[in-house]
Amino acid sequence: MYNFEFAKPATIAEAVEALAGEEAQALGGGQTLLPTMKQRLAAPATLVSLNAIPEMIGVCVNEAGEVCIGGATPHATVAREAQAQYPALAALASHIGDPAVRNRGTIGGSLANNDPSACYPAAALGSGAVIKTNTRDIPADDYFQGMFETALDEGEIITEVRFPVPQKANYQKFVQPASRFALVGVFVAKYADGVRVAVTGASSDGVFRWHEAEAALSADFSKAAIEGLAAPTGAMISDLHGSGDYRAHLVKVMTGRAVAAAS
Amino acid sequence: MPKDHGIGASSKRREDVRFLTGRGRYTDDINLHGQTYVHFLRSDVAHGRLHKVDTSAAEAMPGVVRIFTGKDFEGVGGLPCGWQVTDRHGNPMQEPAHPVLAQGKVRHVGDPIAAVVAETAAQARNAAEAIVLDIEELPAVVDMKKALSADAPKVHDDLTSNLCYDWGFVEENKGAVDEAFARAAHVTTLELVNNRLSPNAMEPRVAVGDYNAGTDDSTLYTTSQNPHVIRLLMGAFVLGIPEHKLRVVAPDVGGGFGSKIFHYAEEAFCTFAAKQIRRPVKWTCSRSEAFITDAHGRDHVTKIELALDAENNFTALRTETYANMGAYLSTFAPSVPTWLHGTLMAGNYKTPLIYVNVKAVFTNTVPVDAYRGAGRPEATYQLERLVDKAARELGVDPVDLRRQNFVTQFPYATPVAVEYDTGDYHATMDKLLEMIDRDGFEARAAKSKADGKLRGLGINCYIEACGIAPSALVGQLGARAGLYESATVRVNATGGIVVMTGSHSHGQGHETSFAQVVADMIGVPEAQVEIVHGDTANTPMGMGTYGSRSIAVGGSAMVRATEKIINKAKKIAAHLLEASDSDIELKDGQFTVAGTDKSVAWGDVTLAAYVPHNYPLTELEPGLEETAFYDPNNFTYPAGAYACEVEIDPDTGKVRICSFAAADDFGNVINPMIVSGQVHGGLAQGIGQALLENVSYDENGQLLSASYMDYAMPRADDVPFYQVDHSCVTPCTHNPLGVKGCGEAGAIGSPPAVVNAVIDALHRGGMTHVAHIDMPLTPARVWSAMQG
């Protein structure tokens, strides 16, 4: 790790200001950024910690009934505090990494990073969440732009993520044996106006919606409804943990399981 | 009733007090006055010609003390290989040079090119980034068979090819074996890969070199399983330092699994550089560096064939194996696929004719050497997979087929040069079947089926050769070292006992179990016995710990030294009791004159030895300290039977281990709890190999599994609660404790059990086209095999 300056602002405004500095970078839980810095693959001049900004931490429900999670809220807090309102989201958070990762890693960091195998992107896209930043609201459908790519501008901070609560939802994660990130993860959410199916881990374009499954499930929310569908095609990842064909197959299996388990 | 003391008792591991409370003293805990830090600049290409290493900018960086390159080692020896194998034609293996820092070429990702010594570790690393390299990348060889093709790039330009040796064993039997195959009623053939593993000890390697200019003494603190071996190899072959001027200390070591047997470049570097710059030099390996520098294990590609007669008796066995050596010969690499593998190909069976062919190959990958089991897991895996396949082809019960072919008469001379002194393979199989409720399997399988799962049962045997070994024999086989062990037993005036052993404990619990033996022999509390190991300055020349040899060889040396102590103490007691020493008996720490009530306590005798006022000084020297060296006259042969039950999720290919049972015959057992722990650890490693672990390179020699993100280690929830048993005992016939060793058995016996169980599950599920799946049996591999 190279030397760097460290800032710990107490408000979003101060954080934005600090991030305007030369080669400044936001620090969430550091679960992705710090290992990268230790390997000397990243070398920010200043780290701006978002962990001491009270307005960015916590879980609440707004007037519209949406679950709102502060951008710097650790996974463990989501697992605990979203349990009553959005159990599928809480369950997803409770299976990210290990306790140390969950106590440090944040939802904002995860969404900003947009790792193609990360879990939160599936929940955000699958729920049609809104990613709120210091400057704007970005619908999930516009936010994810390919692996490690997002709609965020330089220095823009995720301050909150708003999840409309579905009637039923479930996340099925089939773990990559070494990292235990998602080899394939599928988030299925049934809303009054239709079903959303978001897939992570499988595609080199990052998280995506499986529209065929959404249509079939919107008509008939049952495992049987997707049985006749071909597994999704597209830029499936092929690597030492599994071929593209295997991942595509898993997408279908995990979607079926998520439907069966949705509550 | 289980014993609560001495041999046979499950005494609590005394070393755990310091390990579990953070009071261990590992090499990285050692910091010397004026210490510097080294960072190695390593090759990031697998194969390249090194045209220039420009250190000028780096030398000017803050904190840099000195930068070393291959040039600095031109007058210095290379890293030696400790075992020479002779090929089928009687020629010595091809043995390339192995410089401490690369000279002329780099041959694997991780090959050290330059070493920056600086005031801090960060400064050393910063300066290393400023070194400018001119490397011409060359095509890499990764695949062994391709490496042997005529037009393959050569890893070592001065060798005739990438073939290290082509070994035939027993070469004279080849013709007879081929004839037996021609006559066979049935032949079963299997091609398989024994996957390459990364050792991943919990404590990464560390070295601290120190030089005392006042006395001209060098000291190396290092994470080693055998400090005396390092002293000999490094002193005599690399740096030219006589042993009395070189001390090697291996303090607490956090796991080795073989990877810390070998003499590594970093050890020689730190010792050498400390003398050059007259300051201590420390290197602490990062986890990323460990993946590209610790010697890997396994990596065999094998074709194996079994011939059977019409009654299903095994009549001959034939194998052809390609064994990856990596880019250089690590210290004992040549011995692993040959003498530690070929000699075990008989397994538990009385197959009369065996021929083993092994081609050892150089590739642009990390060197491969002994890893928990070393050669024996490879032998067991091939054989036990093959026998299972034969049973399936013949439609006979796999247990029956094994039993029918078991060796039952001992001693048994195998056709592959070793003699099993004792064993009872039916007994461990009987015990295993008792443990696993085989009759209940069908009901469990039906239940799994109802849950949409496929259940399978895998059973196999294993035998291994431990307690390596008779020096005279290994010398004939090419070892450039002896393989005895040593112990000095020092009794203090007040009766406390210190044992200085040449064995080294790095997780095995010697400090507890060795003390149990001596305490038992003398009849004093275990707490009165202290075990000292790991420092060449205060232990007799020893060969260290590997090959499950510590209790069988090191323990035997300790028994011999303790016997000498007892004999002398009896003479002192006889003098004090005015009796003849032949009438003296020692029990529970009391010397008595047989048939009388006259006695003297252990402490009185030890005091007399050091305060010899009333003492037979004309016949006996004062003091009570004895040393023994023990050279065994055979290997020991632990054996057993293992069973694994699995459930496969057919939708995903995921394998879950439902149960695992191990029935082992380790001979006599000193501490059953420690033995169970060794088996547990071995099973976890074997299951890791079978289901999860795999070192993977791309065709350019880049390591794909270079961190825990891609190299899957077994975790607690990957393994079941084990059933282990070691109540079947046929004591070793040739060592004083009747012990065989238990450190590697779990890792040797378990991979075939897991794979046999998975194949069994698939066949029961109707997927009879799946004859074999190569390890690791990841969900992806199992699923794709199921698709046909």
Ligand SMILES: Cc1cc2nc3c(=O)[nH]c(=O)nc-3n(C[C@H](O)[C@H](O)[C@H](O)COP(=O)(O)OP(=O)(O)OC[C@H]3O[C@@H](n4cnc5c(N)ncnc54)[C@H](O)[C@@H]3O)c2cc1C
């Ligand atoms: C061992 C391990 C296992 C893991 N397992 C999983 C898993 O199973 N599933 C999974 O989904 N993830 C997993 N992770 C990743 C983990 O969830 C991290 O929390 C996540 O990747 C990054 O979040 P962070 O808060 O640590 O971000 P950081 O590492 O601090 O930052 C990551 C990136 O996001 C930026 N950033 C941080 N916060 C914000 C913000 N509020 N607004 C804008 N940009 C921001 C940073 O500048 C940086 O570029 C694992 C991580 C580890 C170490």
